[in-house]
Amino acid sequence: MTHRVKTHAGMLPQCRPLEWLDHADVRVSVEGRASGQGRSGVAHSRGERGFGLRYLARKGSLFWSLKAVFVLDKTGKPLMPCSEKRARLLLSRGRARIHRRLPFVIRLVDRLQADCALQPLAIKIDPGSKVTGMALVRQDGNRIAVLSLIELAHRGAAIKKALQQRASFRRRRRSANLRHRAPRFDNRTRPEGWLPPSLRHRVESTMNWVNRLRRWTPVDSLAVERVKFDTQKMQNPDISGVEYQQGELADFEVREYLLEKWGRQCAYCGIESVPLEVEHIVARSNGGSDRVSNLTLACRCCNRKKGQLPIEQFLKRKPELLKQILAKSKRPLRDAAAVNVTRNALFMALLATGLPVETGSGAQTKFNRKRLGIPKTHALDAACVGSVASIEAWQRPTLMIKATGRGEYQRTRLTANGFPRGYLTRQKRHFGFQTGDQVKAVINKGKKSGSYQGRVAVRASGSFNIQTPTGVIQGISHKHCTLIQRADGYGYSFNPTIANDKGEARLAA
Template identity: 60%
Template sequence: MAVFVLDKRHKPLMPCSEKRARILLERGRARVHRMVPFTIRLVDRLQKDSVLQDLRLSITPGSKTSGLALVREKEIVDQSTGEVIKARVVLMLLELQHRGHAIRDKLTSRRAFRRRRRNQLRYRAPRFLNRTKPQGWLAPSLQHRVDTTMAWVTRLQRWAPIASLSTMLHRFDTQALQKPEISGAEYQQGELLGYEVREYLLEKWGRKCAYCDAEHTALTIDHIHPKSKGGSDRVSNLTLACFPCNQRKNNQDVQDFLVKDPKRLARIEAVRKAPLRDAAAVNSTRWALWERLKETGLDVEVGTGGRTKWNRKRLGIPKAHCLDAACTGRVDAVQHWQQPVLTIKATGRGRYQRTHLTKYGFPRSYLTRSKSAFGFQTGDMVKAVVTKGKKVGTYWGRIVIRTSGSFNVGAGKEAVQGIHHRFCTLIQRADGYGYAWTKIASDKGDAGTGAACAAVLSLPGMNAGDSRATG
């Protein structure tokens, strides 16, 4: 796991190892600039006196979670072929959890409360529908994903010498899907031939057999209307079938094969004509993010989801959002990907609402106007050393403040309530995000979700054995 390094004028230098950072701090050559992600600032060096290497930041945009990987590219010799290939050395893995669904639910609730008040209290004449939306407008829940991703791209640019970017612009290459006879593109040759089609069908048909709903079994591509009877190779005529169903169907038309199951036949016809769910919204977010990434002035590499999965399978890397980012674009090899992942959860910076509402949309209680109490704000990361009482111990994590001075330390079910403010020491100010270190699942392949396990690692400077709660 890399540690970010800044010079004495806060300019980014090459990240270093944990051991190197510890030596610099012990010798007094550096100061702690930020706890999470851990960043140090040198007191005796400038950026112009250092040798920098170009780093690449890879991004895989997602609906709920986006993956980020900070990598360094180098040339190595392939032991099997003797050729010189480019390898990506992973320096840091990050997963950014968005709160777009929470924004959508809050806007829906506010809209319902307003409509109820306007209809019950007084008559409100309809207004002219002359409002227009600017070109490129996105719903707040979608715009949030673009804004938070770009916020972390900007942050990482301040902490590391990033020279290029990679992003997954398309989930699937629609041009290759609609025109399989196209030639000259690299993805249409070799092992990648047809991989985009298979990934598209797996997503479209829910990774199960269309004829018997069999899951967790080998699936084959089947022509709904067989080619022997005039069927085409377009994706609208392709589906997934397990091997027994494919053998039973043989070269029958789907209407003949499912003549005794009209409901399933109607469902297959509906699914094959319908586009992927939320595809328009996700594609709009990716395009908006791509436009914002181009505005940074850095070289932006784009790739597809099908190629990302092909790279990950070929290199034997498990499924995770951050590892998808490391495998985005043209990748020959990936090194040092077995490391902890920094999970970043967007929590917001508070709210403008000053009241709690009843189910009818009217105020039932009022919130305090001040966001701080005793020098702390909700979301601050603190270290609480309780020396007396029933809660003696050391606690780390984000806090929830109260005007009484009795805070909650931690997050979720692990929160410890009733910690007095005099036991708390500020570690890092609230910035709208919660942090946790997680591990990549050890299983290989696509078994299960392959997501990071729930075990949380200790924060920098904290012993794992003396903490009951973490942020």
């Protein structure tokens, strides 16, 4: 029996049902295709291979090499995503038009949403301070299949730096022009729920992509990582004091934080892949506390050698390492504070969409990821948010989105001392291009011969720079550039997620 899905002529062919996405079936498919046979063991031609899902076997792991293509009907309403092969067939036969390049969206010219079958889709979000992971999944109860993975890099640090620079400019002008100015702090009122621009950007950029995915796909539910219930109080209503403050997961959370902070290696010798112990920089017998800033990681050997010795004496022959450890131990919890401040604002914004919102804790996300043997990335963490029984098709390329902004009002560049070192043109577009456009440049001869595609930075002279996945190509003439997509404030690139034998994730260029 073949696993081929036949749909009505008026329906867009959909992906395989969830109950067929089991590892045994996929493994048979790989072996059959390696011998030139199909899922039923019968040889077939390349054009008859189902919906174009190509499975690759490498080191015993299976990979979905295709990216999901978003589909709209002829009136712009979202349909179920399809595979790359299906999109190519629709475009080559004139049944679809390209609606958008990045992410790739096509629009059918002969179908309406009412004529196509839709399945329940959900957007899962793992909010972060610097990078937010998002996953578009198809749901069947607690079983999900991943359709698209996204990692959104925020620019909160750049916004904060720009605001601090603007404040310093204004402060200098006021002090130069006014010898005395009455304080006005009490006159400045902030509305309820106000967030600094650098934090508000994280919420708004995340919601921007949630709304975009809702325009391109028939999403009917959302899920976000957020602590909603007081589980300690639910399990033990009489809990109080230090026991309530620490809880059952206190040591677990501290260990995970230390592993991320110190790079999962011994702080003293740098050894990896060995059991690590929590080490007090200032020993408790010498007055040290259990604060996170006084904790580090050490292997058993280094932990015993240090013992109760002061760290200055233990590392007296390694002054550079001592300086690094002391500086790293005092690292502020800025990122954790940003997530704590914005999580409620993001949750309220998701509720305002009118869709049902599922919440989950960070411990639940990690439990799902460990139980299912999924490597850790921001996007895959998002797929593990909430109640999850199984996850299929998670080995997909991740769309890396970087918030770049739409330009700035500042018309000069500054030196290290704050003096202007040049003036920027007020004209935003040159030769039909502006900074941030996605372009393709084909050069047939010369030192820079080749084909380049990426984000362009324009100059009035016509000599552009193109940011490609491998680096910046400088000095490309505007005559060689072809516009792919207008700037929308984001940069795009794809990184396939590949898991090695140890279950660790790495990004392959």
